[in-house]
Amino acid sequence: RNFKRQMECRSDIERLNAPFLAIYESLIPAEEEKTKQKQLLTSLEKLVNKEWPKAQLFLYGSCANSFGVSRSDVDVCLAIDDTETSKSEILLKLADILQSDNLQNVQALTRARVPIVKLMDPVTGISCDICINNVLAVVNTKLLRDYAQIDARLQQLAFIVKHWAKTRGVNETYRGTLSSYAYVIMCIHFLQRRKPAILPCLQGMETTYAVTVDDIECSYFDRVENLRNFGSQNKESIAQLVWAFFDYWAYRHDYANAVISVRTGSIIRKHEKDWTRRIGNDRHLICIEDPFEISHDLGRVVDKYSIKVLREEFERAANIMQYDPDPCAMLFEPY
Ligand code: ATP
Ligand code: MG
Numbered sequence: 001r002n003f004k005r006q007m008e009c010r011s012d013i014e015r016l017n018a019p020f021l022a023i024y025e026s027l028i029p030a031e032e033e034k035t036k037q038k039q040l041l042t043s044l045e046k047l048v049n050k051e052w053p054k055a056q057l058f059l060y061g062s063c064a065n066s067f068g069v070s071r072s073d074v075d076v077c078l079a080i081d082d083t084e085t086s087k088s089e090i091l092l093k094l095a096d097i098l099q100s101d102n103l104q105n106v107q108a109l110t111r112a113r114v115p116i117v118k119l120m121d122p123v124t125g126i127s128c129d130i131c132i133n134n135v136l137a138v139v140n141t142k143l144l145r146d147y148a149q150i151d152a153r154l155q156q157l158a159f160i161v162k163h164w165a166k167t168r169g170v171n172e173t174y175r176g177t178l179s180s181y182a183y184v185i186m187c188i189h190f191l192q193r194r195k196p197a198i199l200p201c202l203q204g205m206e207t208t209y210a211v212t213v214d215d216i217e218c219s220y221f222d223r224v225e226n227l228r229n230f231g232s233q234n235k236e237s238i239a240q241l242v243w244a245f246f247d248y249w250a251y252r253h254d255y256a257n258a259v260i261s262v263r264t265g266s267i268i269r270k271h272e273k274d275w276t277r278r279i280g281n282d283r284h285l286i287c288i289e290d291p292f293e294i295s296h297d298l299g300r301v302v303d304k305y306s307i308k309v310l311r312e313e314f315e316r317a318a319n320i321m322q323y324d325p326d327p328c329a330m331l332f333e334p335y
Helices: 013-027 031-051 087-099 135-150 152-167 180-192 238-252 306-323 327-331
Strands: 056-060 074-079 104-109 116-120 127-132 209-213 216-220 258-261 266-269 287-289
Touching: 013 152, 013 238, 013 327, 031 056, 031 074, 031 087, 031 127, 056 135, 074 135, 087 104, 087 116, 087 127, 135 152, 135 180, 135 209, 135 216, 152 180, 152 238, 180 238, 180 258, 180 287, 238 306, 306 327
Parallel strands: 074 127, 258 287
Antiparallel strands: 056 074, 104 116, 116 127, 209 216, 258 266
16 A cells, blocks of 8 residues: 555645634633633642642643643642652652542552552632652653644644544554544654754754753754744645644555654654564554653554554544545544
């Protein structure tokens, strides 16, 4: 199927801009929602600081990375400098505190891959996950937010891709498809590779921001206000980009050998990373390098069944973008 390459983009592609932009706009969260999230964070901070005066709370994930659609859950990281107490004990203690403050459905998931406390705030209706000391997630949230400042087309493309993935059922890591985070990384990489480029490679530029987290050095150029015109040589519209994104993942990506890398702004080889064979549960069937944790393949959740599902969905989307008279309706048709 790799030989079946599409040629040129349909000639009426530009008429799809308005409907895609309308979908994008309908997904943007209302200001009111942001205010409620801040309120929730403030009240959580008060509760937490009664028990741990020095602890801090950080938002991460889609409520802080500019890729959150409306009614997303809030991801919170509790940064706490307590080497005496185990993570599980902290989580259980935290769950206790939250429970006695009328928050609903409080649950400590101490055995999850990323242990969290889940809760629902009855006042705002917002659901929230709190993890402990997941500083890397806070840093990659900043990287994504910084990329989003450079060119508006990133946020538009990522909202459309995330919306597509959710409605088509391919945004479910527990079923072997990709996380929202992985889809945003795919969008950033795709825009870095356009000709002319729409996004730069921030980690390849002069360092203006650096932190070390769990022995991983995270550094990049974060003065993105100086890069607002970066992509202006490239005039591609959102409809063209959505078309090209699915065309790439359906027909052009070299699944056998290639790793996409936002860190380098290029494609690297599986060989270079020793991602050529299955090790444990990591199969490397679609390779997406994490920008900071470079031994981490964001595609590692994908197995031999879900890779088929995923590639068929990319092909379906590419074909709809190429041939369907009403792509906006078909693309987001629930599966
Ligand atoms: P959604 O709107 O679907 O909730 P999200 O951006 O919150 O999207 P998640 O996939 O739930 O996406 O991830 C939340 C955050 O956790 C990400 O922004 C990222 O910081 C971190 N994260 C998620 N998955 C990974 C991963 N595999 N490796 C490293 N960090 C991850
Ligand atoms: Mg989230």
